[in-house]
Amino acid sequence: MLKVTVAGGSQEVAAAQARVAAFLEKADCDPRTILRAELLFEEVVLNALRHGRAPDVAVTAAPADGAVALLFEDHGPAFDPVTAPLPEAGTDLATSSVGGRGLRLMRRMARSMDYERTGDGRNRLRLVVA
């Protein structure tokens, strides 16, 4: 199990992402699973830091029977990515929003997602990726 706490911006997130990837490689996880884990890591952590304005995000990564379990905890405002409405994707480049695809990626790439708002005011998101 590896626990990292990330604060700052995209550079810090990328550095933490690389540490998680190196840890999962050492644990002999499948390269494709590692890439998916990196994708979810970036998505959740950057969202919490930028949109949620959380001061930091604590992430625990652990290999679990060929899959990878990721646990994210932050003190930002409550946000449940499991039930949040998906933004319209659009089919016209000229008028579609260029962002807003992260939630869709997260839901499709994760094998399971469990969210809870803890009694002491933390977002707690557990994702399993395979």
Place this chain on the structure above:
Amino acid sequence: MQFEIDDTGAAAHVILQGRLDGAGAEEIELPFTASLGALGKPVMLDLSAVPFVGSLGIRLLLSVARVVQRKGQRLVIFGAQPAVAEVFETVVLSELVPVADDKAAATALLAA
């Protein structure tokens, strides 16, 4: 993250190199968008040297494709590695930007 532009052909061949994660996308966003917008010709964007694309990377690809479109040109993406192609399929990128397997297919798409 870096990019290289060969504009000697009818369409410019643009090669992206490195991880298009949040940090990579932010690093090249301004020069990349400005350079491709100023080309004044169709763009074939080669992603074969890009092992990772996150949602901020997708955002950059869409915004650069839109800038090129506003200049009256088209942008085609090709050469995505399997893991990157999986991300593109998940967000149905091809509904907004043409995605081809290789350079020959990208050339054919631009000619169509």
